Amino acid sequence: KAGVTQTPRYLIKTRGQQVTLSCSPISGHRSVSWYQQTPGQGLQFLFEYFSETQRNKGNFPGRFSGRQFSNSRSEMNVSTLELGDSALYLCASSFRLQETQYFGPGTRLLVL
Amino acid sequence: AQSVTQLDSQVPVFEEAPVELRCNYSSSVSVYLFWYVQYPNQGLQLLLKYLSGSTLVKGINGFEAEFNKSQTSFHLRKPSVHISDTAEYFCAVMGGSGNTGKLIFGQGTTLQVKP
Numbered sequence: 001k002a003g004v005t006q007t008p009r010y011l012i013k014t015r016g017q018q019v020t021l022s023c024s025p026i027s028g029h030r031s032v033s034w035y036q037q038t039p040g041q042g043l044q045f046l047f048e049y050f051s052e053t054q055r056n057k058g059n060f061p062g063r064f065s066g067r068q069f070s071n072s073r074s075e076m077n078v079s080t081l082e083l084g085d086s087a088l089y090l091c092a093s094s095f096r097l098q099e100t101q102y103f104g105p106g107t108r109l110l111v112l
Numbered sequence: 113a114q115s116v117t118q119l120d121s122q123v124p125v126f127e128e129a130p131v132e133l134r135c136n137y138s139s140s141v142s143v144y145l146f147w148y149v150q151y152p153n154q155g156l157q158l159l160l161k162y163l164s165g166s167t168l169v170k171g172i173n174g175f176e177a178e179f180n181k182s183q184t185s186f187h188l189r190k191p192s193v194h195i196s197d198t199a200e201y202f203c204a205v206m207g208g209s210g211n212t213g214k215l216i217f218g219q220g221t222t223l224q225v226k227p
Contacts, residue, residue: 043217
């Protein structure tokens with residue numbers, strides 16, 4: 001099976017812009033989770049989706065949002081970008097909630 | 113609230129020597145435990161997991177970990193490391209009850225294998 005794919009792999013944006021990141025889970029997986037990785041804060045949970053419903057959300061401002069489609073693919077959106085949003089954004093998929101998560105290669109976002 | 117502490121930020125070790133990366137967690141509920149590895153410019157790769165059953169868990173690349181409930185630890189071990197094991201290692205916990213797959217990660221341990 002193909003693994004989790006994320007697009008794009010790299011992005012450069014300027015402050016105030018918005019960005020959309022995409023994640024395609026492993027075939028058959030219905031749960032998708034998103035994490036932010038920075039040198040200062042480490043790996044932090046953003047949100048998780050199962051069957052097109054957001055099941056849990058981390059402690060991030062409302063500028064961070066996401067959604068999941070009927071084919072289990074997921075997108076996350078960050079509006080009004082700030083310098084501190086520069087990070088590696090990781091997507092993970094699992095068959096169901098509370099099962100082993102498999103990660104994609106990540107999208108590296110640089111905000112200038 | 114759950115938390116994970118990785119006791120060493122960096123672990124230098126010579127090739128073919130044994131290594132232990134330490135992980136402690138806190139949780140008021142039963143948990144699932146994981147170790148992931150991250151190579152430069154890549155995502156996280158699952159090394160091993162503890163969900164239930166035997167407390168000694170074997171993973172890929174010769175790694176193993178032991179779940180110790182009384183000490184709330186899940187230390188990762190390898191009897192003989194290779195240069196290719198140089199990477200960052202993350203311990204993570206997932207609540208074993210409730211309807212969430214949220215992973216809480218430790219701060220990571222950088223394993224530096226020297227020739």
